[in-house]
Amino acid sequence: MAINEVECCETYQTHEELLALVNAKMPDEDKLYDLAELFKVFGDSTRIRILYVLFEAEVCVCDLAEALHMTQSAISHQLKILKQSRLVKSRREGKSVFYSLADGHVRTIIAQGREHLDE
Amino acid sequence: MAINEVECCETYQTHEELLALVNAKMPDEDKLYDLAELFKVFGDSTRIRILYVLFEAEVCVCDLAEALHMTQSAISHQLKILKQSRLVKSRREGKSVFYSLADGHVRTIIAQGREHLDE
C-alpha cells in the first residue's frame, strides 16, 4: 500500500504489478488518440464502401458517387477524411481527380475485421 | 448506354465494367454495416486503452477503472460495447467480473493500425 492509497476488490496483491505493467506497456496519450482516430475512419459504412471500390480500381470522384448512389458532395467530404488519414491518395487528370489506396494496411485491417465477424 | 442513363466524366468507357465489378465484389449491405460497427468500437481511445490493459492480463472492472483513472460506470459501459462486439469475454468470480480478450484478431487489428501510423 505504499504507492496506491485506494484499493478495490480483493485482487490487490497484484495491483501495483498491474499498474506498473500498464504504465510500461500503454502507448502515449497521443498515440492512443491517433489510433482511435484512425479506426474511427473505418467506422463508417460509406467510407468502407469507398475503400471496397478502391480495392478494385483507381476511380474518380464522380464514378465513386455513381457507383455508390451518393451525391458528389458526400463522397468528396468522405474522401477528404480518408486522405487526411493517408488511407487513400489522389491524382488529378484534367478536370477529374482519381483516388486510389495509399497502402496495403487498409486491406489487412478490413480483412481482419471480416475474419473476426465470420468466426 | 444501355444500362446507365446518366454519365459523368470522360471515363465512361469503363463505367459499366466498374459498376459490374463493384456489384460483384462489394459485400452485402448488412456485412458492410457490421464491419463499420466493429471498427467504430476501435474508434474510441478509452476502449483502445481497455484493450491494451487486457493485452497484458485478465482484469476485473474495478482494477480497469483504477488503472485508467476512470469511473466504474464509464468502464462498465465501454466493456458492454466491447463484449457485444465479441472483442472481450467475461467471467464472474465471486463479486468481481474478470474481463479478457476474446480472440487474436484484436491484437492484429491494433497492430496493423499502429503500423499504418508509424510508416
Next chain:
DNA sequence: TAAACATATGAACAATTGCTCATATGTTTA
C-alpha cells in the same frame, strides 16, 4: 474570356456517442 464540367468546402441540422449521476442487480459476509 465565358461557359461548362469536376471537385472541394463551409454552414446547418439531425442523429449518434461517451460520460455522469442515480439506482438496480448480483454476490458475499456479518
Next chain:
DNA sequence: TAAACATATGAGCAATTGTTCATATGTTTA
C-alpha cells in the same frame, strides 16, 4: 436477513458526426 461490495444500466447532456445545400475553386473547351 441486512449491510457491504462489485458490477450493470437507464436517463440526460454536451460533443461529435454524416449528410445536404449552396457555393467556391480548379480545369478544359467553345
